[in-house]
Amino acid sequence: MKKLLLILLIAFAPALAQGQSGIAPVTGGDAPPPPRMDSSINAPAAANIQAAADFLESMGETETARTIRTRLANGDISVGSVDDGNAETGITGHTTIDRTWISTSRNWDPNNNGQWSNIVSLSRILFHEMIHTRQSSWRHYSSHSSQTLGGENSMEMEAWHATFVEMQDWVDRLKRDVKNASNGAQREKAREHLKFVLGMYRDTIRDYRANGYEENTDYLEDLRNLLDRQYREVEAQLNSTTTSQVQRGTYGSQGGRDQTRFGVFHDSVNVSLGENACPNH
Ligand SMILES: [Zn+2]
Structure with missing residues (x-):
């Protein structure tokens, strides 16, 4: 029996060796091309999208962060021009971010407020x-048809509502950061972050109400007012901290947006996202 095995081994040895070399790269056109980022994504754009994924991960959104990274690597996210200057995801699932929302000239530093x-x-x-x-693509179709006919847009309602819940979570986490800060500088930084998110959340509600995706959004006005009050409270707390160890000048005025493209609302970005805040459709 052992002898037979040995004979077999000797007989097949060349074939086995050949088999090994047969694993070498497949030539010809059958192999799928490796995943590739969209050609509109340069190094800073990729780094800034990664930074956004990192932020979401730090907020507990591990799955969303993973989806963003995978879609970025596979070329399913691009930077371009979107009709209303925001972002869109088409029926094919491809996402385009308008240039106004991303820098393609420098990597944003999360340590700069x-x-x-x-x-x-x-x-x-x-x-x-x-x-x-x-x-689903059916959902895209039926939602837009419904809105065209003067009804509600259920896919936008779902996306905006989920984003409200998400921003509420960011607010809660940042409030905890303020509370747990171990020194004045850390507390001030957390407050600056909290103020920004409160203002962004408040203005997103305003924009949602203006978009008409949902028939009656009056119920959101109390929430918007509450966020506005909280925003002003945090602002007052920041203004009263005169012996700050944090360099105030780094906030807003030194923001990462390209001056030429973002000049319109460059100065207001740390206070309110302004009329350009509506990010979606
Ligand atoms: Zn949308």
């Missing part, structure tokens, strides 16, 4: 768009 706010704005947009990637 102004650039942190840019990362968080982009995170909100990507979070919303990733909800759309999970909705």
